Amino acid sequence: MDAFRLLTRSTKLKPAASTTVGRLPSAGKAENPQLFGSADNGQISRKRKRGDAAEISPAQEEKNDEFEATQRLLFGGGGGLSSSAAKTTGLQEPSKKARKYKNDTEGTQESHHHDDSDGEQQDQPDLMEESERRSIMKTHKIKVVDLRDLDEILADKTNVHDENDGNTKKKKKKKASNQTPSLSKKKQKEARQLYPEPLMSFQDLRKRYRISRRLAENIAEQGFSVPTEVQMGSLPLLLGNTSFDKTTVKHAHEPDLLAVAPTGSGKTLAFLIPLINKTVNYHREKPEKREISSIVVAPTKELVSQIVNEGRKLAVGTGVKITAMKKGMQVVAHPNTDHDEEDESVESDSDQDEDGDEQLKSTDDRKDTTITKSDIIVTTPLALVNAISVNKTKNMDSLPSVRHLVLDEADVLLDPLFREQTLAVWNACTRPSLGISFWSATMGSSIEELTKSTLEARHDSLKADKRPLLRLVIGLKDSAVPNIQHKLIYAATEQGKLLGLRQLLHPTAAIAPNEIRLRPPFLVFTQTIPRAVALHSELLYDIPIEAGGSSRIAVLHSDLSETRRSEIMKGFRKGEIWIIITTDLLARGVDFRGINGVVNYDIPTSSAAYVHRVGRTGRAGREGGVAVTYYTKEDIPYVKSIANLIHTSEKLQGKEQSVQKWLLDSLPDLSKKDRQDLKKHGVKARAASAKLKVDVDKTGKARISTKSGYDRRMENKKKGAIAASRNRTQNPAPATKTHESGDDEWEGLDD
Numbered sequence: 001m002d003a004f005r006l007l008t009r010s011t012k013l014k015p016a017a018s019t020t021v022g023r024l025p026s027a028g029k030a031e032n033p034q035l036f037g038s039a040d041n042g043q044i045s046r047k048r049k050r051g052d053a054a055e056i057s058p059a060q061e062e063k064n065d066e067f068e069a070t071q072r073l074l075f076g077g078g079g080g081l082s083s084s085a086a087k088t089t090g091l092q093e094p095s096k097k098a099r100k101y102k103n104d105t106e107g108t109q110e111s112h113h114h115d116d117s118d119g120e121q122q123d124q125p126d127l128m129e130e131s132e133r134r135s136i137m138k139t140h141k142i143k144v145v146d147l148r149d150l151d152e153i154l155a156d157k158t159n160v161h162d163e164n165d166g167n168t169k170k171k172k173k174k175k176a177s178n179q180t181p182s183l184s185k186k187k188q189k190e191a192r193q194l195y196p197e198p199l200m201s202f203q204d205l206r207k208r209y210r211i212s213r214r215l216a217e218n219i220a221e222q223g224f225s226v227p228t229e230v231q232m233g234s235l236p237l238l239l240g241n242t243s244f245d246k247t248t249v250k251h252a253h254e255p256d257l258l259a260v261a262p263t264g265s266g267k268t269l270a271f272l273i274p275l276i277n278k279t280v281n282y283h284r285e286k287p288e289k290r291e292i293s294s295i296v297v298a299p300t301k302e303l304v305s306q307i308v309n310e311g312r313k314l315a316v317g318t319g320v321k322i323t324a325m326k327k328g329m330q331v332v333a334h335p336n337t338d339h340d341e342e343d344e345s346v347e348s349d350s351d352q353d354e355d356g357d358e359q360l361k362s363t364d365d366r367k368d369t370t371i372t373k374s375d376i377i378v379t380t381p382l383a384l385v386n387a388i389s390v391n392k393t394k395n396m397d398s399l400p401s402v403r404h405l406v407l408d409e410a411d412v413l414l415d416p417l418f419r420e421q422t423l424a425v426w427n428a429c430t431r432p433s434l435g436i437s438f439w440s441a442t443m444g445s446s447i448e449e450l451t452k453s454t455l456e457a458r459h460d461s462l463k464a465d466k467r468p469l470l471r472l473v474i475g476l477k478d479s480a481v482p483n484i485q486h487k488l489i490y491a492a493t494e495q496g497k498l499l500g501l502r503q504l505l506h507p508t509a510a511i512a513p514n515e516i517r518l519r520p521p522f523l524v525f526t527q528t529i530p531r532a533v534a535l536h537s538e539l540l541y542d543i544p545i546e547a548g549g550s551s552r553i554a555v556l557h558s559d560l561s562e563t564r565r566s567e568i569m570k571g572f573r574k575g576e577i578w579i580i581i582t583t584d585l586l587a588r589g590v591d592f593r594g595i596n597g598v599v600n601y602d603i604p605t606s607s608a609a610y611v612h613r614v615g616r617t618g619r620a621g622r623e624g625g626v627a628v629t630y631y632t633k634e635d636i637p638y639v640k641s642i643a644n645l646i647h648t649s650e651k652l653q654g655k656e657q658s659v660q661k662w663l664l665d666s667l668p669d670l671s672k673k674d675r676q677d678l679k680k681h682g683v684k685a686r687a688a689s690a691k692l693k694v695d696v697d698k699t700g701k702a703r704i705s706t707k708s709g710y711d712r713r714m715e716n717k718k719k720g721a722i723a724a725s726r727n728r729t730q731n732p733a734p735a736t737k738t739h740e741s742g743d744d745e746w747e748g749l750d751d
C-alpha cells in the first residue's frame with residue numbers, strides 16, 4: 001500500500017509528484033553499511049601482501065584533506081566526510097555466508113552449550129604494516145587516541161623491549177617523564193595517536209580473533225557481511241587477542257574504551273560481539289559456573305529491550321543468556337527472599353526461550369539461591385540500582401562477578417540526570433579487573449574528564465587494574481549522520497508549525513524538485529509529554545479512514561504503561577502504526593531501520609539532542625530520510641547551534657547549503673548558562689505546566705491550534721460511518737488492503 005498516496009488528499013497527484021515520491025528514501029538495505037571509504041578500501045587487507053602499503057586515490061585524498069581542514073576549523077579534532085555513494089563489491093549474500101560457516105563446522109557435533117572455537121585450523125591473515133593501517137584508518141575516518149597521561153604513554157613506548165627489567169623500567173620512566181614538557185603539541189598529539197589493525201571483514205573475527213564459531217555463524221546469518229567503521233575500529237581492541245598498538249608493548253589488559261560513532265553505525269553489534277564471545281570463553285573455562293559477567297546500561301526501556309533482542313539473535317546456540325532487568329529480578333543473593341527470576345521473564349520479541357534457556361530453566365534455581373542465571377544483564381540505571389538497594393538499611397550490594405560494564409548512550413547516562421544512578425552501578429561493580437566501555441554518537445569533553453577521574457578513583461580505592469583508556473572516534477565528532485536531508489523551517493507561531501506539518505502530511509500539489517515530502521513511517525518529536533499528547537489528539541483524525549484512520553498514529557511517552565509502550569513499538573515495526581508522536585524518549589538508540597523522516601515539531605534542546613533525534617533515520621548506511629525542524633519566534637535564541645550543525649553537515653557532504661550564511665550570522669549566540677537552562681527545561685514558553693500555551697478555546701481547554709480538531713473528528717466519524725455502511729453492503733476486503741500496491745509498497749519496518 002502506498003501510504004503517501006493515501007495521506008495525500010489530492011487523489012490525482014501529478015506524474016512529477018508521483019515520481020518524486022515514488023521511492024521510499026530509507027527503504028531496503030544499504031549495499032554498504034559503511035559511511036566512509038570505498039569498495040577498494042574494503043578489499044585492501046585481503047589483496048595486499050605484507051609490507052605493501054595501501055594507497056588511496058588522489059580524489060579520495062583530496063576529500064580527506066578537505067574534511068580535515070573543515071574539522072580543524074570547527075572543532076580542532078578528528079573527523080569524517082560522507083561518501084554515501086560508496087559501494088563495496090564482493091559482498092557475499094548472507095545466507096551463502098552462513099552456509100559457508102555451517103560447512104566449516106560440518107562433522108563437529110556442537111552441543112547446545114559447547115561452542116567449539118578452536119576446532120578449525122584457519123590461516124591467520126597477514127598483519128598489516130603501519131602505513132597500511134594508517135591509510136585505511138584515514139580513509140574510513142577512524143581515529144584512536146590513547147587518553148592516558150603522556151608520561152605513561154612515553155614510558156610504555158620507551159620500555160618496549162625491556163618489559164621484564166624492573167630497574168631499567170624505572171630509569172626509563174623517569175627519563176620519559178622528563179621528556180614530556182619538551183615535546184611540541186604536535187609531537188604530543190602524535191604520541192597519543194594509535195593505529196591498531198582495523199577489522200576488514202567479519203570472517204577475520206574467526207580467523208584472527210578466534211571468536212566462537214557459533215557466534216560467527218550468527219553474525220553471518222543476520223546478514224552482516226561488511227563491518228561498519230565503528231566495528232572495524234573497536235572489535236580488534238575489545239576482542240583481546242592482540243596488542244592494540246603494535247609500536248608499544250603488548251598490554252597486560254585490554255583497554256577501556258570511549259567510542260564515539262555516528263547514529264545508526266552499528267555500535268550495538270560492536271559491544272555485543274566481544275561480550276558474547278568472552279562469555280562463551282568463561283563458560284568453556286568453568287562449565288558449571290553461571291553468574292552475571294556483563295552489564296549493559298542504557299537510558300530507556302525501549303533501548304534495553306532492543307539490545308536484548310539484538311544480543312539474543314547473536315547468541316543463539318552459544319549458551320550465553322542475555323536478559324533485560326525487570327522489577328523483582330534478583331541479581332545478588334539475599335537471605336530470606338524467595339524470588340524466582342524465571343517468573344519475571346522478559347517481555348521481548350526474541351526467540352531466546354527457544355534457543356538458549358532450556359537447560360538453565362531445568363536446573364533447580366531455588367536450591368542455590370534465587371539470583372538470575374543470566375550472563376549478560378541489560379538494564380536502565382534505575383532498574384539495577386533498585387535491585388541492588390533492596391536492603392535499604394545497608395549500603396548497596398556489590399556485583400563482584402561482573403567483568404564488563406558497557407554504558408550505551410554514555411553521555412546521557414553520565415549527564416546529571418542519570419549520573420548518580422549510573423555511578424552507583426559502576427561502583428557496585430567491585431571487581432578490580434572490571435573493563436568498561438562507553439558508547440554514543442555524541443560525547444562532551446566533560447564526560448571524558450568524569451570518566452578519567454572515576455577510573456582514577458577506582459584505581460585508588462579498589463586497587464583496580466590500570467587499563468589504558470582509549471578514545472575511538474568515527475567521522476566528525478558530535479555531528480549528524482551524513483546521509484540525511486535537513487530542513488530548518490521558520491514557522492513563526494505554533495499554528496504555523498501545525499499548518500506546516502499538515503502540509504507535509506497532505507501535499508495537494510506536485511512537488512517541486514527541492515521541496516520535501518514526508519512519507520511514513522516517521523517520528524514526530526515534541527518537547528513535553530502534554531504537548532505530544534495534544535499534538536496526537538490534534539492529528540488523530542488527519543489520517544483518512546481508508547488509510548487506516550486514527551490507528552495509524554500513536555503517541556508514545558514515559559507516562560504510558562510498559563505494555564502499551566511495547567505494543568506501540570511493535571505496531572510501528574510491523575507497519576500497523578505509521579506515525580509516532582513522542583518525546584526525547586525515542587530520541588536515542590532506538591533502531592527502526594526503514595524510517596523515512598523525523599520531524600522536530602519542537603526544537604531539540606541541544607545540538608546533541610538534534611544529532612540523536614535525526615539519527616533515527618538514515619541508519620546502517622541507508623540513504624537517509626528527511627529531518628524537518630520547525631522553529632518559532634520563541635525559539636530564535638536557541639536555534640543557532642542546530643543551524644550550525646546542519647550547515648557543517650551539508651558543507652561536508654558538498655551539498656547545497658540550506659541554512660543561509662546571513663541567517664547563521666544573524667542568529668544570536670547562547671550563553672553557557674542559557675544553554676544549560678535550555679537543556680534542563682526546554683524552551684520556557686512551552687515548558688510550563690499549563691501544557692500547551694498555544695490557544696485556549698472557550699472551555700478553557702488548551703489546544704495547539706484554533707483550527708478545529710473537533711470538526712475533523714466529526715468529519716472523520718461521518719466518513720467512517722459511510723465507509724462502514726459501504727463495507728457492510730459490499731463486503732469487501734479490509735479497507736487498508738483494497739488499495740493498489742506498487743513498488744514502493746510499505747509493509748512495515750525491517751526488524
Ligand SMILES: Nc1ncnc2c1ncn2[C@@H]1O[C@H](COP(=O)(O)OP(=O)(O)OP(=O)(O)O)[C@@H](O)[C@H]1O
Binds near residue numbers: 033226261619620
Ligand atoms: N555491519 C553491519 N552491516 C549492516 N548492518 C549493520 C551492521 N552493523 C549494524 N547494522 C545495523 O545497523 C542498524 C543500526 O545499528 P545500531 O542500532 O547498533 O546503531 P547505533 O550506532 O547504536 O546507533 P545509535 O547511536 O542511534 O544508537 C541496526 O539495524 C543494525 O542491525
